[in-house]
Amino acid sequence: xxxxxxxxxxxxxxxxxxxxxxxxxxxxxxxxxxxxxxxxxxxxxxxxxxxxxxxxxxxxxxxxxxxxxxxxxxxxxxxxxxxxxxxxxxxxxxxxxxxxxxxxxxxxxxxxxxxxxxxxxxxxxxxxxxxxxxxxxxxxxxxxxxxxxxxxxxxxxxxxxxxxxxxxxxxxxxxxxxxxxxxxxxxxxxxxxxxxxxxxxxxxxxxxxxxxxxxxxxxxxxxxxxxxxxxxxxxxxxxxxxxxxxxxxxxxxxxxxxxxxxxxxxxxxxxxxxxxxxxxxxxxxxxxxxxxxxxxxxxxxxxxxxxxxxxxxxx
Amino acid sequence: xxxxxxxxxxxxxxxxxxxxxxxxxxxxxxxxxxxxxxxxxxxxxxxxxxxxxxxxxxxxxxxxxxxxxxxxxxxxxxxxxxxxxxxxxxxxxxxxxxxxxxxxxxxxxxxxxxxxxxxxxxxxxxxxxxxxxxxxxxxxxxxxxxxxxxxxxxxxxxxxxxxxxxxxxxxxxxxxxxxxxxxxxxxxxxxxxxxxxxxxxxxxxxxxxxxxxxxxxxxxxxxxxxxxxxxxxxxxxxxxxxxxxxxxxxxxxxxxxxxxxxxxxxxxxxxxxxxxxxxxxxxxxxxxxxxxxxxxxxxxxxxxxxxxxxxxxxxxxxxxxxxxxxxxxxxxxxxxxxxxxxxxxxxxxxxxxxxxxxxxxxxxxxxxxxxxxxxxxxxxxxxxxxxxxxxxxxxxxxxxxxxxxxxxxxxxxxxxxxxxxxxxxxxxx
Numbered sequence: 001x002x003x004x005x006x007x008x009x010x011x012x013x014x015x016x017x018x019x020x021x022x023x024x025x026x027x028x029x030x031x032x033x034x035x036x037x038x039x040x041x042x043x044x045x046x047x048x049x050x051x052x053x054x055x056x057x058x059x060x061x062x063x064x065x066x067x068x069x070x071x072x073x074x075x076x077x078x079x080x081x082x083x084x085x086x087x088x089x090x091x092x093x094x095x096x097x098x099x100x101x102x103x104x105x106x107x108x109x110x111x112x113x114x115x116x117x118x119x120x121x122x123x124x125x126x127x128x129x130x131x132x133x134x135x136x137x138x139x140x141x142x143x144x145x146x147x148x149x150x151x152x153x154x155x156x157x158x159x160x161x162x163x164x165x166x167x168x169x170x171x172x173x174x175x176x177x178x179x180x181x182x183x184x185x186x187x188x189x190x191x192x193x194x195x196x197x198x199x200x201x202x203x204x205x206x207x208x209x210x211x212x213x214x215x216x217x218x219x220x221x222x223x224x225x226x227x228x229x230x231x232x233x234x235x236x237x238x239x240x241x242x243x244x245x246x247x248x249x250x251x252x253x254x255x256x257x258x259x260x261x262x263x264x265x266x267x268x269x270x271x272x273x274x275x276x277x278x279x280x281x282x283x284x285x286x287x288x289x290x291x292x293x294x295x296x297x298x299x300x301x302x303x304x305x306x307x308x309x310x311x312x313x314x315x
Numbered sequence: 316x317x318x319x320x321x322x323x324x325x326x327x328x329x330x331x332x333x334x335x336x337x338x339x340x341x342x343x344x345x346x347x348x349x350x351x352x353x354x355x356x357x358x359x360x361x362x363x364x365x366x367x368x369x370x371x372x373x374x375x376x377x378x379x380x381x382x383x384x385x386x387x388x389x390x391x392x393x394x395x396x397x398x399x400x401x402x403x404x405x406x407x408x409x410x411x412x413x414x415x416x417x418x419x420x421x422x423x424x425x426x427x428x429x430x431x432x433x434x435x436x437x438x439x440x441x442x443x444x445x446x447x448x449x450x451x452x453x454x455x456x457x458x459x460x461x462x463x464x465x466x467x468x469x470x471x472x473x474x475x476x477x478x479x480x481x482x483x484x485x486x487x488x489x490x491x492x493x494x495x496x497x498x499x500x501x502x503x504x505x506x507x508x509x510x511x512x513x514x515x516x517x518x519x520x521x522x523x524x525x526x527x528x529x530x531x532x533x534x535x536x537x538x539x540x541x542x543x544x545x546x547x548x549x550x551x552x553x554x555x556x557x558x559x560x561x562x563x564x565x566x567x568x569x570x571x572x573x574x575x576x577x578x579x580x581x582x583x584x585x586x587x588x589x590x591x592x593x594x595x596x597x598x599x600x601x602x603x604x605x606x607x608x609x610x611x612x613x614x615x616x617x618x619x620x621x622x623x624x625x626x627x628x629x630x631x632x633x634x635x636x637x638x639x640x641x642x643x644x645x646x647x648x649x650x651x652x653x654x655x656x657x658x659x660x661x662x663x664x665x666x667x668x669x670x671x672x673x674x675x676x677x678x679x680x681x682x683x684x685x686x687x688x689x690x691x692x693x694x695x696x697x698x699x700x701x702x703x704x705x706x707x708x709x710x711x712x713x714x715x716x717x718x719x720x721x722x723x724x725x726x727x728x729x730x731x732x733x734x735x736x737x738x739x740x741x742x743x744x
């Protein structure tokens with residue numbers, strides 16, 4: 001916005017080195033910034049501004065109703081020294097990420113490879129498989145899941161047909177988290193579409209040459225498909241990992257906002273939400289949010305560091 | 316040859332920051348308006364009643380516009396606190412006994428004493444019902460109705476089992492015996508005599524009070540010890556073992572709402588609820604329900620009390636407090652408005668309003684009025700105001716009741732953990 005104001009004024013004063021660079025950039029790219037303005041305003045006012053405000057609030061005891069008081073790093077200290085629910089939520093979230101991301105990617109790749117064989121009605125199947133992803137974060141799907149996996153739900157009705165009396169999957173702490181993992185895997189559509197596009201870019205002559213040399217399909221998969229697809233796998237891996245860390249809606253809906261039974265579905269984001277909006281510890285919740293950002297950043301950075309061992313870029 | 320779909324630089328450009336930043340962006344605030352803004356919690360039935368009453372008020376007061384929004388209990392407090400924090404509080408606020416003290420002491424809602432006898436004609440509510448809506452000697456809300464903790468049961472299910480259902484004055488020992496008899500004679504598969512009450516704060520409170528204890532002392536400390544909580548969890552563990560109450564995974568489906576309760580789910584013949592919820596329970600199932608007081612202790616103290624189920628308060632930042640007070644009066648003290656609200660928010664405190672309601676009541680509503688009348692001679696005093704953190708301690712009780720239910724900890728250990736955690740929360744404030 002500041003950039004926009006300067007742009008409209010004629011350039012009369014003498015510029016310092018940095019100012020001159022800025023003015024020059026604006027003169028050259030003014031129209032571009034103008035077109036970007038809606039996004040820039042949104043980003044600075046609605047995303048970056050509140051984010052920085054939350055960084056400040058994370059060092060206060062803000063409770064929404066009274067003015068925030070600065071309390072130093074107390075929120076952060078409390079998290080690691082005196083908060084068993086924080087530890088529980090980290091554990092639940094890590095288990096969820098560790099299970100849901102690889103399973104979802106494997107499933108998405110498997111479906112993409114089937115669809116890549118070329119079949120009639122491909123656009124139809126692609127759309128059908130993509131559908132759950134579109135509905136993924138919706139409340140309705142979580143409600144549906146609750147119905148499927150409840151004690152009297154469809155899953156148990158099917159199990160009863162073969163003589164098994166299933167537990168109430170969503171309200172039993174031994175299974176509740178895994179029903180959420182299954183829900184996540186079911187929403188494999190968006191990585192699948194990306195895998196499919198990636199598979200399409202692998203030249204078919206490579207497979208033909210490999211076949212002539214007598215390479216088995218497994219060997220072709222391991223030696224051609226995986227290496228050439230590795231940038232796409234990596235992209236999906238990072239995006240899905242971030243998404244999994246941020247998962248909220250399914251646990252919120254299925255556990256009724258409690259993260260229960262017994263903290264078994266207490267996702268990090270759900271705990272954060274409880275602290276902020278159930279117990280009004282906005283300062284502490286802000287600190288939790290920043291710790292999550294750091295955790296995600298560390299995971300992502302670590303993923304990038306591993307790329308040189310397994311991701312093949314041609315460019 | 317370029318076989319990669321996504322190159323290194325393009326990937327970074329995709330903006331991981333953009334992917335993770337929305338996490339820490341705060342809420343946006345809505346615009347303020349000049350009319351009376353009203354916020355309340357509740358479900359569809361309450362919305363129907365409330366909107367009808369608002370329409371009638373608007374018809375009689377053409378100068379006043381009303382802009383009402385409602386939502387479920389869980390979302391309500393987050394929304395309200397956010398609006399108050401954003402300097403955008405609604406004029407008319409539906410308030411709960413637990414939150415009233417916090418909002419009043421922080422100056423978020425205003426005293427109503429100046430409107431008494433003018434816009435607000437609620438002197439006939441009686442001192443008890445005015446005191447229960449007061450903080451530090453000042454009135455902060457109009458009492459919308461009283462309720463009591465209650466036992467709800469399906470009389471037909473008990474009759475089929477050939478056992479007398481719980482009644483007023485049933486002791487805890489008798490309650491156990493009745494449930495055991497039900498279990499022995501039970502012909503309905505998958506139905507237990509009762510829901511598991513160990514997660515119910517209201518029931519725990521009544522149980523404590525009959526023994527001369529309380530959830531909280533007047534100074535805000537815990538009114539019971541680890542042994543008390545341990546005995547509470549042990550009682551329900553016995554009930555669970557004898558199959559008198561539902562199993563832990565059935566009870567864990569309960570999320571503090573009638574729709575998720577074991578009795579509505581067809582898994583128990585008895586359940587526990589606040590009396591103003593009784594009509595919601597009845598609407599959800601075909602079986603004819605009855606409602607009685609909670610079990611008592613032989614020779615014990617009165618455990619139950621009449622609680623203001625909710626109150627209507629006015630935001631301290633309201634620009635139209637007098638008109639808002641007028642609206643409150645219309646809803647709780649004028650027969651035209653109060654009739655439309657019915658008993659959905661509790662039994663009205665004014666005898667005159669109760670009289671006016673009586674002819675229109677359904678059988679279900681009548682049962683609630685009877686419950687309150689039957690309990691009134693046996694009630695104890697209103698407990699002291701719950702301290703800050705009481706809501707969180709309620710959540711702790713639910714979680715520990717599940718830990719005990721799923722046998723992750725023993726009842727004794729559960730009791731000790733609960734007191735430890737509750738004290739930690741109270742200390743933190």
